[in-house]
Amino acid sequence: MSDSPISEHNGQGSTKSQDQNPSNEQKTQMEQAYRELQRKMRIAKLGEDIKHKILVLSGKGGVGKSTVATGLAISLAKKGMKVGLMDIDITGPNVPKMLGLDKTDLTVENGQIFPAIGPYGLKVISMAFLIEDPDKPVIWRGPIKLGAIQQFIGDVAWGKLDALIVDFPPGTSDEPLTVSQHLPGIDGVVIVTTPQEVALLDSRKSINFAKTISVPVIGVVENMSGYSIKGKGEPNSLVSLIGPEGVPIESKCDEEGNWSMTLDLFKKGGGRLAANELEVPYLGSLPFDPGIVRGGDDGVHRIVAEPEGETAIAFDYIVNNITNSLDEDSSTTLKII
Numbered sequence: 001m002s003d004s005p006i007s008e009h010n011g012q013g014s015t016k017s018q019d020q021n022p023s024n025e026q027k028t029q030m031e032q033a034y035r036e037l038q039r040k041m042r043i044a045k046l047g048e049d050i051k052h053k054i055l056v057l058s059g060k061g062g063v064g065k066s067t068v069a070t071g072l073a074i075s076l077a078k079k080g081m082k083v084g085l086m087d088i089d090i091t092g093p094n095v096p097k098m099l100g101l102d103k104t105d106l107t108v109e110n111g112q113i114f115p116a117i118g119p120y121g122l123k124v125i126s127m128a129f130l131i132e133d134p135d136k137p138v139i140w141r142g143p144i145k146l147g148a149i150q151q152f153i154g155d156v157a158w159g160k161l162d163a164l165i166v167d168f169p170p171g172t173s174d175e176p177l178t179v180s181q182h183l184p185g186i187d188g189v190v191i192v193t194t195p196q197e198v199a200l201l202d203s204r205k206s207i208n209f210a211k212t213i214s215v216p217v218i219g220v221v222e223n224m225s226g227y228s229i230k231g232k233g234e235p236n237s238l239v240s241l242i243g244p245e246g247v248p249i250e251s252k253c254d255e256e257g258n259w260s261m262t263l264d265l266f267k268k269g270g271g272r273l274a275a276n277e278l279e280v281p282y283l284g285s286l287p288f289d290p291g292i293v294r295g296g297d298d299g300v301h302r303i304v305a306e307p308e309g310e311t312a313i314a315f316d317y318i319v320n321n322i323t324n325s326l327d328e329d330s331s332t333t334l335k336i337i
């Protein structure tokens, strides 16, 4: 690096006494260079210390990227894997809130940051931990933001992990670009979308981005996919309802009189359609679940509150699809489209 403190100092014909008694400024530069070197060595080791690295992306905000990133991480950890979750959303880092964690759960030792520990031993690091007042909007200039990301990658004691999941802010490609330049051996990206028709447009953006950083697409997840309702009626009778947009829907009660229906609140199938059209795998869908919103507020994640519930099962299904595709091609990683 031409602007490195070391190269500035070299070959400047400095006198002997200067070399023997470096100024404070020189000392700071040397320390900085040493820290930089240590960070580079740690980052190089991450390639083998963290088996799989997955980036969670979406074409726009509010589609549930953080919800999916957090859910995937917990679902993997629930399977007994060692998992890390890195939240680099400075504008709205809500991952700790979803997990009931805050910065007091972090520890620093020998210049390394030890992540907060969430459910099932999940290791969590979030931009939220660096922000003084979570209610104040943060405006960080580009270089500071990118420096913080490099520290998140290089100065965090992740230890040996089976998987690291990375959550990003919406609507910008700066952060994923920096991560892709510094995190070695990224397996691929998971794209989160919603069931509406615009899903195709949004997913295409993420896929094009994955191409530009030469990272494979693991697949598409459709979030807020349908809302399940249940009830009781006469055994074996028909129950009919007026669903979204006035469309009647019917369900038959079973022998005990139980019935269930799925209401497609935001249309249906945008994610699968987008995956088919863009020729990438479809990983599955997540239901619209008011418990996810509640969990985001009270810090008890839906999967933790109800490990056998519909949302937890949906996450398990998606995670199985992801781990299968990683196992199939773990030596060379997935195909770059």
Ligand SMILES: Nc1ncnc2c1ncn2[C@@H]1O[C@H](COP(=O)(O)OP(=O)(O)O)[C@@H](O)[C@H]1O
Pocket: 058, 060, 061, 062, 063, 064, 065, 066, 067, 068, 094, 170, 223, 224, 225, 286, 287, 288, 289, 290, 291, 292, 293, 294, 296
């Ligand atoms: N499947 C879901 N069911 C119900 N609410 C959801 C679901 N997924 C996300 N949400 C809610 O939608 C909002 C946005 O989700 P979030 O994960 O923060 O999106 P993003 O990270 O893409 O901006 C949050 O309030 C979250 O609780």
Ligand SMILES: [Mg+2]
Pocket: 065, 066, 067, 089, 092, 094, 168, 169, 170
């Ligand atoms: Mg988010």
